[in-house]
Amino acid sequence: MSKFQRFLLKRLAISVLLTLVAVSVIFVVLRLLPGSPFEALVTSGNLNQEQIDEIRAMYGLDQSIWVQYVNYLGSLLTFQFGYSILRSQPVWDVLEPRLINSLILLVPALVTTAILSSILGMYAGWNRGSRLEKFSIVSTTLLRSTPVFITAIFFIIVFAYNLEIVPALGMRSIRATPDGYVETFASLDFLHHYILPFTVAVLYYSGDFLLLARNGVVEKRGSEFLKLHRAKGLTEMEQLARAGRNSMLPILTYFTLRLGMIFQGLILLEVVFSWPGIGRELVLAIQQQDYPLVQAAVFIMALAVILANLLADVLYAYFDPTVSTSGGGSA
Amino acid sequence: MSTETKPTAELYERVDALWTTVRDQFAFLRRDPMAFAGMLVVAAFVFLGLFGPYLAPHDPIEHTVRGDGGSVLRLAAPSADAFFGTTAYGKDVLSQFLAGARPTLIVGLFGGLGTGALGFTVGVVSGYYGGWVDELLMRLTDLTFSLPFMPMALLLLTFMTPNIWLITAIIAAFLWKMPARVVRSEVLSVRERTFVKSARASGASDLRTMLYHVAPNVLPIGFLYTAYGVAWAIAAQASLAFLGFGDPTMTSWGRMLRQVFASGNMRVAWWWVLPPAIGIAAITTSVFLIGRAYEEVINPEIQTDQ
Numbered sequence: 210m211s212k213f214q215r216f217l218l219k220r221l222a223i224s225v226l227l228t229l230v231a232v233s234v235i236f237v238v239l240r241l242l243p244g245s246p247f248e249a250l251v252t253s254g255n256l257n258q259e260q261i262d263e264i265r266a267m268y269g270l271d272q273s274i275w276v277q278y279v280n281y282l283g284s285l286l287t288f289q290f291g292y293s294i295l296r297s298q299p300v301w302d303v304l305e306p307r308l309i310n311s312l313i314l315l316v317p318a319l320v321t322t323a324i325l326s327s328i329l330g331m332y333a334g335w336n337r338g339s340r341l342e343k344f345s346i347v348s349t350t351l352l353r354s355t356p357v358f359i360t361a362i363f364f365i366i367v368f369a370y371n372l373e374i375v376p377a378l379g380m381r382s383i384r385a386t387p388d389g390y391v392e393t394f395a396s397l398d399f400l401h402h403y404i405l406p407f408t409v410a411v412l413y414y415s416g417d418f419l420l421l422a423r424n425g426v427v428e429k430r431g432s433e434f435l436k437l438h439r440a441k442g443l444t445e446m447e448q449l450a451r452a453g454r455n456s457m458l459p460i461l462t463y464f465t466l467r468l469g470m471i472f473q474g475l476i477l478l479e480v481v482f483s484w485p486g487i488g489r490e491l492v493l494a495i496q497q498q499d500y501p502l503v504q505a506a507v508f509i510m511a512l513a514v515i516l517a518n519l520l521a522d523v524l525y526a527y528f529d530p531t532v533s534t535s536g537g538g539s540a
Numbered sequence: 541m542s543t544e545t546k547p548t549a550e551l552y553e554r555v556d557a558l559w560t561t562v563r564d565q566f567a568f569l570r571r572d573p574m575a576f577a578g579m580l581v582v583a584a585f586v587f588l589g590l591f592g593p594y595l596a597p598h599d600p601i602e603h604t605v606r607g608d609g610g611s612v613l614r615l616a617a618p619s620a621d622a623f624f625g626t627t628a629y630g631k632d633v634l635s636q637f638l639a640g641a642r643p644t645l646i647v648g649l650f651g652g653l654g655t656g657a658l659g660f661t662v663g664v665v666s667g668y669y670g671g672w673v674d675e676l677l678m679r680l681t682d683l684t685f686s687l688p689f690m691p692m693a694l695l696l697l698t699f700m701t702p703n704i705w706l707i708t709a710i711i712a713a714f715l716w717k718m719p720a721r722v723v724r725s726e727v728l729s730v731r732e733r734t735f736v737k738s739a740r741a742s743g744a745s746d747l748r749t750m751l752y753h754v755a756p757n758v759l760p761i762g763f764l765y766t767a768y769g770v771a772w773a774i775a776a777q778a779s780l781a782f783l784g785f786g787d788p789t790m791t792s793w794g795r796m797l798r799q800v801f802a803s804g805n806m807r808v809a810w811w812w813v814l815p816p817a818i819g820i821a822a823i824t825t826s827v828f829l830i831g832r833a834y835e836e837v838i839n840p841e842i843q844t845d846q
Contacts, residue, residue: 223679227686234687238695346832347574354828355821356775358782362797362806362817370807377807473688477779481801488690492783495694507695510688518685 216526224519229282231511235504236281240274281504290505295497300505304487308509311479311486314403315471318410323464326415330422331453335445337427345419353416358477361409365481368405375405378483406482410475414467421463425456458528462521469517472510568833575833578826585823589645592638600631600639600791636791637815643792644774644823647708651773654712656719656766663723664758668731668750678724681717689714689776697785704787707780711773718772719765726758764834771827778820793819 272280284291290300326349333342352360369377379402429435429452438448476488483489487506494502569575588595666677693710700706730736731754739753780786781794782801793816800812 223682227679227683230683231686234692235695238692238699241699343574347829350828350832351821351825354771354775354824356779356782356824358779359797359817359821362801362813365806366810366813470688473690476690477782480783491691492694495698496784498698503695507688507691510691511686514688515686518682 213526217523220519220522224515228512228515231515232282232285232508233278235507235511236278239500239504240277285508290508291501293494293499293502295494295499296502300501303502304490304505304509307485307487307490310484311472311475311488314406314479314484314486315410315475316468318407319414319464319467319471321407322411322414323418323460323467325411326418327422327453327460330419331426331449331456333419334423334426335430335449335452337430342423346423349416349419352412353414356477357409357413357475358481360413361406361478361481364405364409376402377405379485406478406484410478413478417463417467418460421460422453422456425459426452429455458525461528462525465517465521465524467517469514469521472513569830572833574829578829581822581826582830585641585819585826586645588638588641589649590642592641595638598632598635600636633796633812633815636796637793637819640791640793640796640816641819643704643787643790644777644794644820646704647711647777648770648774648823650705650708651711651715651777652766652768652770654708655715655769655773656762658712658716659719659765659769660723660755660758660762662716662720663762664727664750664755666720667724667727668746668754674724677720681720684714684717687714690779693776693780694783694785697780702780702785702787704790707777707787708773711776712769715769715772715776719762719769722765723758723761726761727754730754730757760834764831767827767831767834771824771831774820774827775824793817 288301290304292298293300293303296303329345333339333345336342365377368375426449434455435448435452438451443451472487475486476492478484479486479489480492487509491503491506491510494506569579662677662681666674693714696710697707736749736753739749744753777786777792778794778797781792782798784798784802786792786795786798796816797813797820800806800809806813
C-alpha cells in the first residue's frame, strides 16, 4: 500500500467516525428538546389516549431510546428519513425539491465567485499597492465581514423597493404553477427572482477567494521561478498567468470546503429572500418542532461538510506531495 | 533575597515592554488609514456598548412615543419627537439603537476572547506535544468543523432558553477551531527553533518551555485570530438574533432587524432598518480591517483561511 493510499484510508475512517459522532450529537440534542410536536394536539383534547399511543407507535417513540437510536442510524444510512410530522409527507419528499432549490442558487454563485474573484485577486496581487488592489480589498472585506442578511437587506431596499427592478421575495411569482424542474427553472420569471439572491451570494463569497488569490500571487512574485520567466522575456500577463497557476491549489481546496459549508452559510440568505431552500426549511422545521425533518436537514448539512473536508484534504495531499500526508488536515 | 526583587524588576520590565508595544501598534495603525478608521469605529462602538443604555432617551421596550395629540406614533419618520423615528409598535428607534449595542459588544468581546483563548491553548498544547495529544486535539477540531455551526446553534438554542451568555458560549465552542489550527502550525515551526531546543536541553519543564519560549512567539497570531473571533462572534450573534434565536430579554441590533423584517415594514421604515444594519456592518468590517493590517506585519506568508 502506498503512502497516499494509507493516508486516504485513514482519512476515510476518520470521516466515517466523524459522521457517526455528528449524527449522535444531533440525535441526543433532539431527544433533549422539551415538549413534542404532538403535545399541542394532545393538550387541545382532540385526541384520546388510544390515538396518542397509536401516533407515538407510528413514529417509534414508544420504544426504548437505544432501539430508537439504532433505527435512526439505520434510516440515515438508507436515506430513509421518516415521515414529516407537520407536513404529512415523507421527509425526503419535502427536502428533495428544497435541496435542489438551494443547490441551483448556491452552486452557480459559488463557481462564479470563485472564478471571477480569483482572477481579480490575482490581478490585484500582481499590481500590489495599486488603487485597484486597495479598493478591492476594502470592498471585499466589507462584504465578507458583514453578515450576509444585512447585505441582502441593503440590496432588497435598493433594487427591489426603490428601483423596483427585481422582486424582493420568493423563487417564482405567486401565480406561477410550474410542473417539474425544467419548467420551474427555465423561465424568465425564475431568472427575475434569481438575480438578486445570486448577486448577494456572489458578493458575499468574493472576499475569501480574492484574498486567497491575491496572497498567493504576492507570495510568488518575488520567487525564483518568476525571475527565470522574466529572464526568458515573458510578458507581464504571461508571468502573472504562471504565478496564478501556482497559487491555484489553496483556492481549489478552499472552494471544496466552501461547497461543503454552502447550505448552512446561506440559511440567512434563504430566509431573507424567502427562497424555498433547505436552510429556510430547517428554520421553519425547528420552529414547528418537526423532529424528523430537522434531523434530516441537519444530517444533510453535516454530511456535506464532512465530505467536502475529506475531498479537500485528499485533493491537497494528491496535488501537493510536499504536504505531509501523515499529519492532520490542511489548514 | 534576590528571589523577592528579581520577579518585580522583571515584571516592571515586562509591563514597560508591553506599553512600548501598545504604543508602537498604535503608531502603526495610524499609518494605515483603513485600519485607523476601523479603530475609531471600534472605539465608538465600545463607548456605545458601555454607555449606550444610559444615553438612550427612553426605555427601548417599555416607553411608547406619543405625538402632540397624545396618540401613539407608529412607524413615524424621524422627527423632533424621535430623532431616528419610531417602530411599528411605537418605540423609539434611537433608544433601541443605543441600547442594542450592549449585547453586541458583550457577545463580540467575550465570544472573541473565548474563541482566541481556547483556540490558542489547544493550538499550543497540540503543536508542542505532538503525538497522541496532537492527534486527539486535532480530531476534536475536525469534529467541530464537521458539525455545521448555524444548524447546531439553532438546535441548541431551541433546547435551552437563549440568553446572552449561552450564545457567547455556543459561539466560542464552535469557533475556537480556526485559531487552534493556525496556532498549531505556527507552533510546529517554533518548536524546532534553537532557543526552544536549548531551553529544553537545559532542563526547563514542558510547561515552562511552552509558556516562556513557545507561547510568546505565537502570541501575535493568537491576537489576530482573537480579533477575527470578535468579528465572527458579532456576525453570528446578529444572525442568530435575526432568525429569532436571540436573548429575548435584551434589545440587540440583530433583534431590531428581525422585528422590522418580520413585521413586514422593511419596505417603508428605512429609519428602522438602517441604524442597526449599518451598526453591525461597520463594527464587523472595522475589526477585519484592523486584522488585515496586522496580518501583513505579523506573518507576510500566512494564507488567509476561512
